[in-house]
Amino acid sequence: MMDVKNKEDILLNVNELSVQYKTDNTTITALDKISFSIKNRENLGIIGESGSGKTTLAMSLMGLIGSPHKVYGKINVTGKDLMSLAEKDKKKLRWKTIAMVFQNSMDVLNPVMKVGHQIVEPLKETEGLSEREAFLEAERLLKLVGLEKYWKDSFPHQLSGGMRQRVLLAMAMSCSPRLLILDEPTSSLDAVTRKSLFEMVRDLQEKIGFSMLVISHDLSAMKDLTDKMMVLYGGEILERGLTREIIEEPAHIYTRGLINSSVQAFPYKDLWGIPGEAQTEVKGCVFASRCTQALEGCSEKKPYLEQVFTNREVACHRGGIVDLIRARGISKSYKVQNTIIPAVKDVILRVRHGETVALVGRSGSGKSTLAHILAGFLQPDKGDVVFDNQAVKGNWPACKEGGIQLILQDPFSSLSHRFTVEDALLEPLKVNKIGSLEERIARIKAALKDVQLPADDLFLKRHCSSLSGGQRQRIAIARGLVMKPKLLLADEITSMLDVSTQANLLRLLKGLQNSSGFAMVFITHDLHLARKIAERIIVLHHGEITEEGSSSYVTEESCCCHTKELMEAGL
Amino acid sequence: MGIIKDRKGFRVIEYLLTFLVIISLNFALPRMMPGDPFLHYSGEVDEVVAFYSREQIQYFREYYGLDRPLLEQYTTYLKELARGDLGFSYYYKDNVNSIILRRLPWTMFLVISAMALSIALGIILGSYSAWRRNKWQDNTLYTVLIVFSEIPAFLVGLALLIWLGAGLGLFPLAGAVTHFARYDSVWEKMLDILHHAALPILTLTLARTGGIYLLVRNSLGTVLTKDYMRTARAKGLKEFRIRYLHALRNALMPLFTRIAIQLGALIGGAILAENVFSYPGIGVLMRSAVVVRDYPLIQGIFLVLAIGVMAANMLADLAYKYIDPRTRPAASSNQDTIKLEVKMQKGET
Numbered sequence: 001m002m003d004v005k006n007k008e009d010i011l012l013n014v015n016e017l018s019v020q021y022k023t024d025n026t027t028i029t030a031l032d033k034i035s036f037s038i039k040n041r042e043n044l045g046i047i048g049e050s051g052s053g054k055t056t057l058a059m060s061l062m063g064l065i066g067s068p069h070k071v072y073g074k075i076n077v078t079g080k081d082l083m084s085l086a087e088k089d090k091k092k093l094r095w096k097t098i099a100m101v102f103q104n105s106m107d108v109l110n111p112v113m114k115v116g117h118q119i120v121e122p123l124k125e126t127e128g129l130s131e132r133e134a135f136l137e138a139e140r141l142l143k144l145v146g147l148e149k150y151w152k153d154s155f156p157h158q159l160s161g162g163m164r165q166r167v168l169l170a171m172a173m174s175c176s177p178r179l180l181i182l183d184e185p186t187s188s189l190d191a192v193t194r195k196s197l198f199e200m201v202r203d204l205q206e207k208i209g210f211s212m213l214v215i216s217h218d219l220s221a222m223k224d225l226t227d228k229m230m231v232l233y234g235g236e237i238l239e240r241g242l243t244r245e246i247i248e249e250p251a252h253i254y255t256r257g258l259i260n261s262s263v264q265a266f267p268y269k270d271l272w273g274i275p276g277e278a279q280t281e282v283k284g285c286v287f288a289s290r291c292t293q294a295l296e297g298c299s300e301k302k303p304y305l306e307q308v309f310t311n312r313e314v315a316c317h318r319g320g321i322v323d324l325i326r327a328r329g330i331s332k333s334y335k336v337q338n339t340i341i342p343a344v345k346d347v348i349l350r351v352r353h354g355e356t357v358a359l360v361g362r363s364g365s366g367k368s369t370l371a372h373i374l375a376g377f378l379q380p381d382k383g384d385v386v387f388d389n390q391a392v393k394g395n396w397p398a399c400k401e402g403g404i405q406l407i408l409q410d411p412f413s414s415l416s417h418r419f420t421v422e423d424a425l426l427e428p429l430k431v432n433k434i435g436s437l438e439e440r441i442a443r444i445k446a447a448l449k450d451v452q453l454p455a456d457d458l459f460l461k462r463h464c465s466s467l468s469g470g471q472r473q474r475i476a477i478a479r480g481l482v483m484k485p486k487l488l489l490a491d492e493i494t495s496m497l498d499v500s501t502q503a504n505l506l507r508l509l510k511g512l513q514n515s516s517g518f519a520m521v522f523i524t525h526d527l528h529l530a531r532k533i534a535e536r537i538i539v540l541h542h543g544e545i546t547e548e549g550s551s552s553y554v555t556e557e558s559c560c561c562h563t564k565e566l567m568e569a570g571l
Numbered sequence: 572m573g574i575i576k577d578r579k580g581f582r583v584i585e586y587l588l589t590f591l592v593i594i595s596l597n598f599a600l601p602r603m604m605p606g607d608p609f610l611h612y613s614g615e616v617d618e619v620v621a622f623y624s625r626e627q628i629q630y631f632r633e634y635y636g637l638d639r640p641l642l643e644q645y646t647t648y649l650k651e652l653a654r655g656d657l658g659f660s661y662y663y664k665d666n667v668n669s670i671i672l673r674r675l676p677w678t679m680f681l682v683i684s685a686m687a688l689s690i691a692l693g694i695i696l697g698s699y700s701a702w703r704r705n706k707w708q709d710n711t712l713y714t715v716l717i718v719f720s721e722i723p724a725f726l727v728g729l730a731l732l733i734w735l736g737a738g739l740g741l742f743p744l745a746g747a748v749t750h751f752a753r754y755d756s757v758w759e760k761m762l763d764i765l766h767h768a769a770l771p772i773l774t775l776t777l778a779r780t781g782g783i784y785l786l787v788r789n790s791l792g793t794v795l796t797k798d799y800m801r802t803a804r805a806k807g808l809k810e811f812r813i814r815y816l817h818a819l820r821n822a823l824m825p826l827f828t829r830i831a832i833q834l835g836a837l838i839g840g841a842i843l844a845e846n847v848f849s850y851p852g853i854g855v856l857m858r859s860a861v862v863v864r865d866y867p868l869i870q871g872i873f874l875v876l877a878i879g880v881m882a883a884n885m886l887a888d889l890a891y892k893y894i895d896p897r898t899r900p901a902a903s904s905n906q907d908t909i910k911l912e913v914k915m916q917k918g919e920t
Contacts, residue, residue, distance in 0.1 A: 062805050094807030102805070107798040110817055111897055112824070122806040155896040171806075 011211050012061070012098075012179055013037040017073035019056050019065060019235075030056040032235040032286075033073070038179065041205070043212040045226030045243055047219070047258065049274075053235040054215040055103070058181045061213070062098055063090040078178060095122045099177035101168045103184040108168065109156035115167050116142070116152025123174045141170040145200060162193040169197075173204065181213045186221050198224045219262045223247060231255045234286035237305060239320075241312035248550060251312055251320035253354065254287050260535070285317065292517020293322055293353045321352045324487055324519050325374060325404075329383035332369055343369040344380070345543040351487065351519050356510075358530030358551070359523045360566065361540035367523045370540070371489045374521065375406045388486065397487075399432050405480035409492040411472035415479075417465040421448075424464055424475055428483055447478040450512055470501035477509065484516075491523045506533055527566045531555045539563050586885065593877045598648055601869045602641070608661050608864040635661060637866075648870070657874070658867030662860070667871040671853065675875065677747050678852035681768060682834075682841050685775035690830065692780045697787025698819060704792055713788070720781020724840040728774040728847040735770065742770050745849035771844045778840055779833065786829050791822035824895050831887030835880045 019031040031053045038044050048054050059065050061075060063082055075082040077097055082090065102108045109118055116138035124134045139149035145166040151159070159167060165185065172180055182201070186194045198221070205212065214225045222229055222243050229246050231239040231254065239252040250256040257274035274290060282288070284299035291298065298317050305313040314320040327349040333342040344366040351357050361367050372378040374385060376395040385392040387404060397403035408414040415424050425444040429435060435443065445455040451474040453459065464472060473493060480488055490509070494502040510533060513520055524530055530537050530551065537554040539547040539562065547560040554563060609628045632638045636647065651658060657667035696716065700709040719727070736742045743749070747767050754760040794800065795818060803817040845854030853872055860868040 059801075064801065064804055091807045091809075094805060096807065100805050102798065102802055105798050108802055110799040110803070110821065112820055112895060113817075121812075122808060125808060125812065157897050171802075 009039045010037050011040050011042075011078060012213075013074075013076040014061075015074040015076070017057075017060060017071070017075060019053070019060050019072075020070045021056075022068045022070065030235050031060070034232075034235075034237055035073075036230060036237070036240070038211050038213060040178075041209055041211055042228070043205075043214065043226040045214045045216065045222040045229040046232050047217060047222055047229060048232035049217060049258070052232045054217075054232055055183060056235075057232070058100060058183050058213070058215055061179075061181065062094055062100060095172075095177065096126065096175045097177060098179045098181065099172040099175060100181040100183065101165075101172045101185055104161060104165050104168065104188045106157075109164065111156055113155075114152065115154050115156060115159070118156075119152070119167065119171045119174055121174075122171075126175070137174070141174055142167075144173060144204065145170045146196075161188040162190075162197075165189060165193075165197060166200075169200070169204075173208070176208055177210055179213065180210045181215065182221075182225070183215045184217070185214065185225075186216065186218050194220070195224075201225060217258075219247060219259065231258070234282075236286050237315060238287060239312070239314050240305060245311065248553075251308055251314045252287075252316055253291050253293060253321055256321060256354070256535075285315070293318060321354065323350050324353050324355075325349075325351045325385065325387045327374060327383065327385045330370065330373055330380045330385070331382040332366075332373060332378065332380050343543050344373065347383070347540075347543075347545055349374075349538065349545070351521060353486070354513070354517045354519055355536065356513065356520045356522060356534045357536045357538060358534035359521055359538050359540060360525065360527050360530050362525055362566070365540045366543035367525075367540055368491055369543075371406065371491050371521065371523055375404045375489055377406070398483075401434065401484045402486050403483065404487045404489060405483055405485040406489045406491065407473075407476050407480050407493050409495055411469060411476050411496070414476055415464045415472055417463065419464050420461050421464065421467075421475060422460040425479055425482060428479060432483075434483075443482050444478070447481045450481055451475075451478045451508060453478070470497055470505065473497060473501075473505060474508070477505075481512070486518055488513075488518050488520045489523070490520060492525070494529075495524075509533075525566075527555065527563070539566065582888075586881065589881065590878075593881075594649070594652065594874070595645075597870050597873045597877070598645055600873070601864065601866045604861075604864060606864050608635075608637075608866060631661075635659075652874075657871035660860075660865055660868045662863045662865045662868070667867050670856070670868065671871055671875055674851060674853045674856045677850065678838075678841055678845065678854060680764075681771050681775060681844070681850065681852060682837055684768065684772045685779060685841070686830070686834070686837060688772065688776040689779035689783055690826075692776065693783025694787050694819075694823070694826075696780070697784045698791055698814075698822070700784070700788045701791035701795065701822075702814070704795075709788075712784070716781040716784045719777050720779075720785075722778075724774055724778035725843040725847050727777050728771070728844050731770050731774055732847060743767050747851050768850070771841075771848045771850050774844050774847070775837065775840050779837060782833060783826065783829070786826060787822060790825050791818060794818050794822045797821075824891070827887050827891045827894065831884045834883040838876055838880065 014037065015035050016033045017031055017035070018029065018033055021028045021030055034057065036044070046054050046057065056065070060071050061077075061082075063075075063085075065071050071083065073083070077093065080093065082093065085093070109115065116135070119141050120129070120134045120138045123129060123137060129137065135152075138152040142149050142151055147163060147166050147170070151163070151167075156164065156167075165188070185197065185201070189197060201212070202225070204210075212225065214221060216222060226243045229241065229243040230237050231246070231252060233254050239246065239250070239255045241251070246255060247259060250259055254274065261274065282299065284297075284301050285291070285294070285303050288294045288298040295317065301317070303315045303317045305315045306319070308314050308320050327347060330344055330347040330349070331342070332344045333340050335341075347370060349357075349370075359367050359370065369378065373380045374392075376385070376387075376392040376397055387397045388402075398405065419427070422444065425447065426440055429440045429443065434440070444460075448455040448459070453471065453474055464475065467475065473496075477493075488509075494505055497505065506529075509520070512518075522530065522534055527537070527539075531554075534551050537547075537549065537551045538545055539554065539560065541562045546562050547554055547558060549558075555567065558564060558567075607628075609631050636644060639647075648658075655668075657671070659665070660667050660670060663670055696712055700712050703709045732744065736744045743766065747764065748760075749763055749767075752763065754763070799821075800813070800818060803813045808817075841852065842854030842857060844850070845852045846858055849855065853876070857869070857872045859865075860872060
């Protein structure tokens with residue numbers, strides 16, 4: 001019984017929809033076996049970069065992809081199989097069942113026709129309205145979207161972008177559709193107009209009761225208009241779940257990249273795009289070439305959507321973003337003159353691949369102790385650390401490539417004065433017996449370039465003592481980078497530098513992270529700095545975690561007194 | 572508002588200046604031709620027949636004022652022109668106005684019919700081609716029409732004359748009506764006129780259709796890729812509406828200017844065609860006027876043709892503004908916006 005009711009409630013069901021664009025001698029797959037469904041009054045969002053197939057999806061739902069291009073799969077709208085309908089019957093379905101608010105462009109409305117006429121045109125044709133009735137209907141629809149009725153006599157070029165968007169909306173409303181597709185509804189609007197448009201769309205939905213498919217690359221549109229969301233990339237769905245949850249905690253590397261590129265999600269952070277270009281026509285995972293956690297098998301076999309936790313599906317061979325390091329129940333105390341001083345108490349911590357976590361706390365809160373435990377330099381009294389699915393016992397993660405590297409606060413003491421730059425950089429490779437001499441030299445030169453220091457012999461032969469603090473800290477970073485770590489523990493690395501050097505160094509580090517994809521635990525006492533560079537913030541107080549969450553949540557919505565104290569102290 | 576007035580004023584001045592230049596050229600050109608109206612009185616080119624004696628020529632020159640200084644002749648010409656008097660023909664010994672008025676309807680008949688036919692054909696074939704872009708129908712039409720538009724009109728005319736007129740005897744070889752014919756009804760007369768005009772009109776139409784066809788085909792091809800065509804399709808409109816109300820209307824915009832520009836060429840073509848078919852229009856008249864160096868007649872014909880072309884351009888300008896709402900630029904769209912703004916203020920208060 002329940003099942004039947006559920007089935008009736010489904011407005012649109014898309015099953016294994018593929019679209020191929022054919023040109024003279026090439027075939028481009030724009031959509032590859034997409035399946036999803038929308039219930040009545042449900043709002044689904046589709047997010048993705050340009051070229052990901054979003055608009056193609058909308059076009060195929062409207063049945064507007066004609067020969068020579070090919071559409072495969074099944075599209076079922078209100079119980080009708082769209083693909084098997086004749087063109088004449090498809091026409092009947094268009095606008096009456098599925099209407100669309102097109103992406104706002106200069107050309108989207110016919111330039112030589114009055115706006116009012118264009119709005120009521122589809123209705124006039126099906127209902128056979130008289131001139132007078134059509135006239136009144138146009139006025140009613142314009143009023144519905146908050147435009148004065150006399151605009152019906154204007155031509156498209158006389159409207160502003162925001163007004164044109166409203167006209168497009170009014171046009172889509174003319175036949176009271178069951179499903180409304182919004183294609184980039186906000187692309188040309190300012191923030192205020194955008195907000196009022198969202199409100200209007202929601203109001204209309206209350207009144208008319210349609211479902212929505214929102215296509216956008218704009219996170220705020222997703223947040224405000226949709227309940228569920230799909231992430232589209234290279235014509236495939238990479239992640240699917242509840243909108244709020246995905247934005248709070250993305251499970252796919254690509255989704256995280258999108259969110260990190262978005263001003264709305266991170267108002268304070270620097271923006272970092274996803275490096276690389278999208279590739280299509282690949283055998284394996286479409287995102288493999290840009291993915292920083294891809295394994296060899298990823299480009300061989302296609303991943304399919306699989307549930308990773310409640311309400312979330314991800315198409316990834318590794319089950320989404322992997323946990324790089326997991327620490328459970330970590331406790332550590334020091335014994336000073338018969339007194340036991342607890343440094344870290346029962347800490348649970350998780351760092352995901354490619355993520356930046358800021359560990360914030362006052363001096364003496366146990367940050368450095370925790371960092372040393374994570375790297376395996378200190379043994380915890382209780383609890384265990386798992387790095388890359390292997391228990392951390394001893395300092396093995398620091399000894400291998402793709403492990404953990406620790407960068408310390410004070411570059412003057414972390415680098416020996418007597419070492420030349422070359423010695424300092426070669427040391428980890430020598431100690432761990434990695435590569436031949438030539439390979440080692442090549443690698444340290446690359447690392448020097450990465451940290452924007454000269455890589456010539458003259459510089460290599462300089463003594464560390466002759467370098468400035470900023471240069472030394474960069475050498476220290478380069479020394480970590482030669483080991484190609486997956487996790488970088490940065491312990492107050494900028495606290496001894498002046499603000500300008502600090503800013504340069506942080507940008508450099510984020511840039512390197514963006515290109516090579518290592519995760520970072522950034523230890524600092526400055527909450528504002530943490531907000532600037534980290535996705536997640538963990539606040540440590542007297543060795544205990546008092547707060548943990550996304551950086552905007554911790555810095556804006558926190559109700560923890562200690563966090564507020566830190567915030568205010570920093571200002 | 573000031574800018575709007577200035578723009579309109581500028582247009583008027585532009586037209587006036589063009590007109591003045593035309594009049595002056597009109598006056599100068601015949602006089603720059605080698606030869607003399609009375610020397611070449613009845614001669615074809617290169618066979619000078621001295622019909623008049625030296626004294627007689629002197630007499631005629633004085634009589635028609637050709638012995639006066641050029642500047643004086645020019646001012647007299649302008650004065651007469653201002654009164655609407657085009658002068659007195661040396662050869663036909665008649666008023667230029669009435670000579671031209673007698674001949675003009677024939678030329679206009681040819682030009683207007685050919686224009687209407689070529690526009691109709693161009694639009695029909697051009698849109699047919701655009702809907703079937705790159706299919707065989709399009710390719711064939713394209714080739715055929717390009718070939719026809721590249722052949723000079725008089726050659727096509729000659730071919731038609733020799734083949735359909737002389738060879739098959741389907742059409743008369745010269746004239747606009749059968750001489751000394753008596754008609755039983757108006758219909759019969761009209762049929763006779765059409766029979767005579769058929770080949771010249773066909774020639775001109777063939778020469779002109781190619782350009783219009785190409786324009787419509789390309790313009791419609793561009794329009795079909797526009798976003799608003801996708802919008803129209805998505806709206807589930809009937810095919811007829813999509814094709815003719817949405818697509819063709821936009822595609823025909825550039826046609827108006829094109830037709831006006833082509834009118835000059837069409838008149839040039841008509842002059843040649845008339846001579847090929849000995850059609851008694853202004854073209855044949857012009858040829859004989861040039862041969863005998865009949866200054867007033869040459870000037871009159873040139874002027875009438877120039878005014879015709881200019882008027883067509885002006886009309887196209889105005890029509891375009893009416894048809895395409897985007898090119899009622901500063902002028903009316905501003906006024907519309909002002910009106911809308913006023914309404915809006917009233918609505919708000």
